[in-house]
Amino acid sequence: xxxxxxxxETALNDDSFIVMTAENRAxxxxxxxxxxxxxxxxxxxxxxxxxxxxxxxLRGRIPVVxxxxxxxxxxxxxxxxxxxxxxxxPVKLSxxxxxxxxxxNGPTHQALEDIALMCGIPNMTVFAPADEDDLVKMxxxxxKHPNPSYVRINTRKTDYVHAPxxxxxxxxxxxxxxxxxxxxGLLFEQALIAAEVLKSEGxxxxxxxxxxxxxxxxxxxxxxxxxxRLTITLEDHFQTGGLYSIVATVLLxxxxxxxxxxxxxxxxxxKPSLLPNVLQHEGFTGKQVAERILGYKTFFTQPKMAVPEFxx
Amino acid sequence: MHQTQINRLEAxxxxxxxxxxKMSTDGGCFVGASLSAADxxxxxxxxxxxxxxxxxxxxxxxxxxxxxxxxxxALYGTFAELGLLEKERLQNHLSLNDNIYWHPNTKIPGIxxxxxxxxxxxxxxxxxxxxxxxxxxxxxxICVMGDGELNEGxxxxxxxxANAYKLDNLIFVIDRNHFQANMxxxxxxxxEPLHDKFTAFGAAVKRINGxxxxxxxxxxxxxxxxxxxxxxxxxxxxxGKGLPSIERRADxxxxxxxxxxxxxxxxxLHGEHATQLTSETxxxx
Numbered sequence: 001x002x003x004x005x006x007x008x009e010t011a012l013n014d015d016s017f018i019v020m021t022a023e024n025r026a027x028x029x030x031x032x033x034x035x036x037x038x039x040x041x042x043x044x045x046x047x048x049x050x051x052x053x054x055x056x057x058l059r060g061r062i063p064v065v066x067x068x069x070x071x072x073x074x075x076x077x078x079x080x081x082x083x084x085x086x087x088x089x090p091v092k093l094s095x096x097x098x099x100x101x102x103x104x105n106g107p108t109h110q111a112l113e114d115i116a117l118m119c120g121i122p123n124m125t126v127f128a129p130a131d132e133d134d135l136v137k138m139x140x141x142x143x144k145h146p147n148p149s150y151v152r153i154n155t156r157k158t159d160y161v162h163a164p165x166x167x168x169x170x171x172x173x174x175x176x177x178x179x180x181x182x183x184x185g186l187l188f189e190q191a192l193i194a195a196e197v198l199k200s201e202g203x204x205x206x207x208x209x210x211x212x213x214x215x216x217x218x219x220x221x222x223x224x225x226x227x228x229r230l231t232i233t234l235e236d237h238f239q240t241g242g243l244y245s246i247v248a249t250v251l252l253x254x255x256x257x258x259x260x261x262x263x264x265x266x267x268x269x270x271k272p273s274l275l276p277n278v279l280q281h282e283g284f285t286g287k288q289v290a291e292r293i294l295g296y297k298t299f300f301t302q303p304k305m306a307v308p309e310f311x312x
Numbered sequence: 313m314h315q316t317q318i319n320r321l322e323a324x325x326x327x328x329x330x331x332x333x334k335m336s337t338d339g340g341c342f343v344g345a346s347l348s349a350a351d352x353x354x355x356x357x358x359x360x361x362x363x364x365x366x367x368x369x370x371x372x373x374x375x376x377x378x379x380x381x382x383x384x385x386a387l388y389g390t391f392a393e394l395g396l397l398e399k400e401r402l403q404n405h406l407s408l409n410d411n412i413y414w415h416p417n418t419k420i421p422g423i424x425x426x427x428x429x430x431x432x433x434x435x436x437x438x439x440x441x442x443x444x445x446x447x448x449x450x451x452x453x454i455c456v457m458g459d460g461e462l463n464e465g466x467x468x469x470x471x472x473x474a475n476a477y478k479l480d481n482l483i484f485v486i487d488r489n490h491f492q493a494n495m496x497x498x499x500x501x502x503x504e505p506l507h508d509k510f511t512a513f514g515a516a517v518k519r520i521n522g523x524x525x526x527x528x529x530x531x532x533x534x535x536x537x538x539x540x541x542x543x544x545x546x547x548x549x550x551x552g553k554g555l556p557s558i559e560r561r562a563d564x565x566x567x568x569x570x571x572x573x574x575x576x577x578x579x580x581l582h583g584e585h586a587t588q589l590t591s592e593t594x595x596x597x
Contacts, residue, residue, distance in 0.1 A: 083425075
């Protein structure tokens with residue numbers, strides 16, 4: 001099932017759902033014809049869209065709103081914080097092309113602080129699915145929950161079949177004694193490759209999909225950092241305020257420390273290009289991640305990656 | 313409008329102004345903006361809006377969103393006069409034991425949404441008006457904005473969206489008191505010709521004297537002004553209205569008066585004499 005199919009079905013079955021967009025229709029092309037006046041396009045007005053979504057939520061609606069991640073999380077930040085966060089209204093944010101998924105757009109479109117910003121809003125919940133399967137598994141619970149939510153939309157298709165979504169829980173693929181990779185979003189695909197490379201080099205490797213970032217699965221973080229000699233936080237986000245910071249907060253809260261290597265964008269934006277080139281250039285392919293952990297080059301061949309469809 | 317009705321509204325408004333003046337001490341409040349909006353708010357709750365103590369959770373009630381926020385003492389004063397809020401609670405202004413502070417919040421029954429950050433509630437009101445349209449309801453939605461607030465770009469975004477969605481169940485009311493925090497609006501970002509600006513955005517606009525109940529009644533009785541068009545009422549008002557010693561003064565925005573000044577201002581409100589003010593305006597912005 002695709003994102004659009006799920007959203008269409010959900011909205012057709014429950015007329016409290018309103019689908020909104022700030023003229024970002026890539027994810028909802030066929031929805032206007034199906035929902036009629038329950039589809040609202042406010043034009044390129046992220047702030048007004050969020051305010052209107054709050055007004056609709058006041059009247060008992062569940063607005064699912066769409067905009068590009070950088071404009072939704074930053075241009076409309078204060079509206080999200082003030083109009084959805086303070087009154088705890090169920091405004092459901094679908095954030096399009098977050099992180100590396102903005103590939104060729106350039107730094108204006110690179111949402112690399114969205115998780116930091118959204119996690120900082122009381123009442124907000126934050127999710128980053130690994131692929132379309134993960135996305136459609138989490139959304140029914142995310143949309144039914146009474147709190148506002150921010151989802152890093154990721155509609156990439158992979159062959160991986162995810163475990164059922166549990167609120168506030170990570171998906172623990174495995175725990176390794178030598179190294180455990182904590183990651184979320186599209187880099188899960190690369191983490192799977194990295195884990196294979198590391199295993200073929202003889203390491204005991206763990207992998208955890210941190211699909212729920214707020215609420216975060218503290219137990220998964222504690223388990224990984226206790227049972228593994230090295231923990232990696234792998235994310236397409238600034239190093240400040242993302243998973244690395246979340247892990248640090250959880251460890252400190254429990255009076256613990258750990259050997260954690262962050263792989264993130266440290267105080268910089270990334271070089272714009274098509275997604276496979278971006279990953280290669282920035283050192284985020286599975287092979288590169290594994291080699292960074294190992295400290296030496298391998299003979300492994302990185303598999304070819306599909307270029308995302310041009311969407312905006 | 314019958315003269316007895318006008319007299320009744322004027323009596324309520326006078327009481328509301330007394331409440332405002334009494335809230336302008338022990339920490340103070342945005343007294344100038346509250347006094348400019350007082351007649352408007354009294355009129356809307358007394359004559360126009362289907363809102364009362366018995367229907368605050370009824371989805372068929374009308375909605376008023378106070379976007380400028382600073383004028384909330386006028387709203388609380390009106391609530392107290394119309395039986396939506398116990399009058400004694402106004403003495404709890406800024407007390408930790410109540411929720412009556414400088415900006416509106418929904419812990420006070422009758423407040424539809426919190427405000428304080430300017431340019432937010434036009435869009436929230438749009439969402440409510442949209443839902444009413446989708447459901448085929450007849451409720452009216454008002455959003456009261458300050459003229460200074462119109463500096464915010466989101467007010468104009470909202471005007472575009474309200475026009476696009478033909479929200480003729482929505483009324484933007486501009487409290488045109490000609491001042492913003494520290495100066496006259498026209499000395500900073502000129503707003504005039506304001507009527508033409510909203511007309512150009514596709515709204516049906518009326519401009520009236522916001523202290524004249526007859527004019528208010530004539531304007532709002534014409535709702536909806538034009539089918540398919542968002543309604544705009546530009547209410548020309550006077551900042552500090554009712555207190556000649558602070559009227560139209562750029563330096564009388566947020567005031568924290570001492571007890572003697574409050575006593576004297578209450579007398580001034582009733583036409584006795586002008587007050588000698590020594591308290592300085594606090595600069596909050």
